[in-house]
Amino acid sequence: MTRTAIIFMTVSWGAVLSLLTWSFTRILRGDAAKKP
Amino acid sequence: MSPQNAPSSANEHWGSRIGLILAMAGNAVGLGNFLRFPSQAANNGGGSFMIAYFTAFLLLGIPLMWVEWGIGRHAGRYRKGHVPGMFAALWKHPAAKYMGVIGLTVPLVVMIYYTYIESWTLAFTFFSLTKDYFGNGTQEAMVGYLQSYQMIGDSSVHGMWKPFLFFFITLVVNIWVVSRGISAGIEKLARIGMPILFLFAAVLAVVILTMDPLTPGGASPADGLNFIFDPDFSQLSRPGLWLAAAGQIFFTLSVGMGALQSYASYLTKQDDLVLSGLATAATNETAEVVLGGSIAIPAAVVFFGVAGAMQVAASGSFNIGFATMPVVFQQLPLGNLLGVMWFGLLFFAGITSSVAMATPIVAFFREEFGIRRESVAWGLGGVVLLFGLLQIFWLQYGMLDEWDYWAGTFGLVLFASIEVVLFMWVFKPERAWESLHEGADIRLPRIFKFVMTYITPLYLFTILVWWGVTDAWPILTMAKTPGGAVPDPANVPFVHASRALLALIVVTFVVLVRVAWKRNRYDDRKGFTEVITGQEILS
Numbered sequence: 001m002t003r004t005a006i007i008f009m010t011v012s013w014g015a016v017l018s019l020l021t022w023s024f025t026r027i028l029r030g031d032a033a034k035k036p
Numbered sequence: 037m038s039p040q041n042a043p044s045s046a047n048e049h050w051g052s053r054i055g056l057i058l059a060m061a062g063n064a065v066g067l068g069n070f071l072r073f074p075s076q077a078a079n080n081g082g083g084s085f086m087i088a089y090f091t092a093f094l095l096l097g098i099p100l101m102w103v104e105w106g107i108g109r110h111a112g113r114y115r116k117g118h119v120p121g122m123f124a125a126l127w128k129h130p131a132a133k134y135m136g137v138i139g140l141t142v143p144l145v146v147m148i149y150y151t152y153i154e155s156w157t158l159a160f161t162f163f164s165l166t167k168d169y170f171g172n173g174t175q176e177a178m179v180g181y182l183q184s185y186q187m188i189g190d191s192s193v194h195g196m197w198k199p200f201l202f203f204f205i206t207l208v209v210n211i212w213v214v215s216r217g218i219s220a221g222i223e224k225l226a227r228i229g230m231p232i233l234f235l236f237a238a239v240l241a242v243v244i245l246t247m248d249p250l251t252p253g254g255a256s257p258a259d260g261l262n263f264i265f266d267p268d269f270s271q272l273s274r275p276g277l278w279l280a281a282a283g284q285i286f287f288t289l290s291v292g293m294g295a296l297q298s299y300a301s302y303l304t305k306q307d308d309l310v311l312s313g314l315a316t317a318a319t320n321e322t323a324e325v326v327l328g329g330s331i332a333i334p335a336a337v338v339f340f341g342v343a344g345a346m347q348v349a350a351s352g353s354f355n356i357g358f359a360t361m362p363v364v365f366q367q368l369p370l371g372n373l374l375g376v377m378w379f380g381l382l383f384f385a386g387i388t389s390s391v392a393m394a395t396p397i398v399a400f401f402r403e404e405f406g407i408r409r410e411s412v413a414w415g416l417g418g419v420v421l422l423f424g425l426l427q428i429f430w431l432q433y434g435m436l437d438e439w440d441y442w443a444g445t446f447g448l449v450l451f452a453s454i455e456v457v458l459f460m461w462v463f464k465p466e467r468a469w470e471s472l473h474e475g476a477d478i479r480l481p482r483i484f485k486f487v488m489t490y491i492t493p494l495y496l497f498t499i500l501v502w503w504g505v506t507d508a509w510p511i512l513t514m515a516k517t518p519g520g521a522v523p524d525p526a527n528v529p530f531v532h533a534s535r536a537l538l539a540l541i542v543v544t545f546v547v548l549v550r551v552a553w554k555r556n557r558y559d560d561r562k563g564f565t566e567v568i569t570g571q572e573i574l575s
Contacts, residue, residue, distance in 0.1 A: 006265075008082070009261055013325065016325045017326065024318075026478065027054075030311075
């Protein structure tokens, strides 16, 4: 793989996985806090 | 969720927030994530495509997703889970309901041919398990095997009954799920199907990415990833690249279909849209960018080399999925089980999308004509069966391509353009913004209000005009086929017939909407009656 391909892949995967992790973490934390 | 407050059609509701997100993501994750995305990325400059892709995700995909969730939840207050009702709830004008007919036509038409394609994945899951295609070791042989199943050319490889049987089974499963309702049917399917889909995709990605080159110095899976992600910066100045990326974002998130809105109509004012919409989009993007990019193209590169994979990618998504991948599986240990996983994941990706397409249609007949859910679902099954049989017979004459272009491509962009104008301009940006944030777990940066009001509509109209000029007009006048080829004169009568059937579906829905409004004595200028916890107040 070329260096630029590695950078593009890392940034793409990183962005998507970060968004996934962040959004689900917020949801699970929020739901847990709402529970009586 | 707040089931006790659920204002959606006939008191249905989602069982849990995670269930809702899985169902929404199941609707979005489809065949395109695993077949269309890698070939689009590889054909459009790799890493450069990803720049345009993420730009479209931020300016088009995510804003449209929020718009659709917002439109759906707003209409749910009036027990409207279908688009004619949703548009009428946004715009108190007699034309609004008729504009919403596009939100019944598109999901029905797409559901008909999508269920048929979905049945191929079920059939090939079975053929993988029984090693039926083993022995067809070349790309050409597998294309012949696939076309025989599609009843194109030599149909002696498969019995005539097979495509009908698998279509029938696929349709029955779909309708059964829809007939069970939102929580017991669609949500349950998503809770089972989505984890299986991700598991199968992850196993396949690991198997393929850890393969050794077949010959010393031959291509490795990393070369496949390089093929997808290596940027060709010269392509960034090409408008076609930006439109291809916007188109991919559009299809992958399943916006402009009527299904997301219908799902969202089962939410209440207390439910969050903003964060849930973002989680849905993130789940879809993970399936597409991380998993979708790591299976088909890297496998094709290892077995056919970069040049061979380039040809495969250019030959179309279906060839990659149904011809290239089976050739690869035949050469791997436990290849038939890997084939089951591949086609199984495509089947789950397909069915979680096709049941979503049925939802707005079921909601329309339930809410406006008071017909029981089970009756509507099985009645819809009868209609899909009828038109689906026609799709099987007329596939070789271009019916599927024709419907896919007008409903599943151009229709989606047209639908999204209308809805974003209605929500952000007619309903007004302030009300739309406020409506989106009711019950929200996070507040969006205000820049997105500007994006949704100006940039997203502009983006959509650019695509609409560009496609109108470069594709829609030449296709309409039969200067070319939706696939870009010169039309075969023998197919022309079938193309006319396919278009006439599309027009018939539109006219039927227009009449049904008119009948429904008269029957229920709706006043277009006054709007609907809001329904909250059993008490009705005039909006």
